[in-house]
Amino acid sequence: EDQVTQSPEALRLQEGESSSLNCSYTVSGLRGLFWYRQDPGKGPEFLFTLYSAGEEKEKERLKATLTKKESFLHITAPKPEDSATYLCAVRMDSNYQLIWGAGTKLIIKP
Amino acid sequence: DSGVTQTPKHLITATGQRVTLRCSPRSGDLSVYWYQQSLDQGLQFLIQYYNGEERAKGNILERFSAQQFPDLHSELNLSSLELGDSALYFCASSSPTSVNTGELFFGEGSRLTVL
Numbered sequence: 001e002d003q004v005t006q007s008p009e010a011l012r013l014q015e016g017e018s019s020s021l022n023c024s025y026t027v028s029g030l031r032g033l034f035w036y037r038q039d040p041g042k043g044p045e046f047l048f049t050l051y052s053a054g055e056e057k058e059k060e061r062l063k064a065t066l067t068k069k070e071s072f073l074h075i076t077a078p079k080p081e082d083s084a085t086y087l088c089a090v091r092m093d094s095n096y097q098l099i100w101g102a103g104t105k106l107i108i109k110p
Numbered sequence: 111d112s113g114v115t116q117t118p119k120h121l122i123t124a125t126g127q128r129v130t131l132r133c134s135p136r137s138g139d140l141s142v143y144w145y146q147q148s149l150d151q152g153l154q155f156l157i158q159y160y161n162g163e164e165r166a167k168g169n170i171l172e173r174f175s176a177q178q179f180p181d182l183h184s185e186l187n188l189s190s191l192e193l194g195d196s197a198l199y200f201c202a203s204s205s206p207t208s209v210n211t212g213e214l215f216f217g218e219g220s221r222l223t224v225l
Binding site: 042046049091097 | 112114151152153154155158166168200202211212213214215216217218219
């Protein structure tokens, strides 16, 4: 069964404490992996697209990487405003629609 | 602001009732997607319309229906509501360019509570 699993479910960090979020997938024919950020009471907001293993994308304190089985969202020296739920989604060859993980809720304490 | 507008923001109703959620996509976007987000299941794709035509169907119940009108706004109709239908319902839109990069533009959602 095609599946996207994110871990941990929740992560509490001190401001400035770097860490990584994980998104693992079991799909056949990956056509893209996508990271989104969702603030409370808001819709998800697009961050990155990764297409092939070894690819990396960066935006401010965030860096997304992709391997053949998982993606990591690295957050360096996070600030309280980075607190949000981070969602991962994949698109397969056989289905153009996105399959979403349940998300990681990130809390950065000042 | 994503440019996608959803109404109403909050809706409380009783079991067995019917509600309609409305979505206006970003200017120029032809595709509209509906998603359901509940606490224990994450984002579940319901249905996609492209320029008025149904393009793809996901896990949408038979009690639910949707349509996209000539002005490209879309409505999601939920009928015979059950307690389990309580969730956040998101609309998203995309352009032919943005969809290739996986970039969907989401509205702020409609929170439905069924009592």
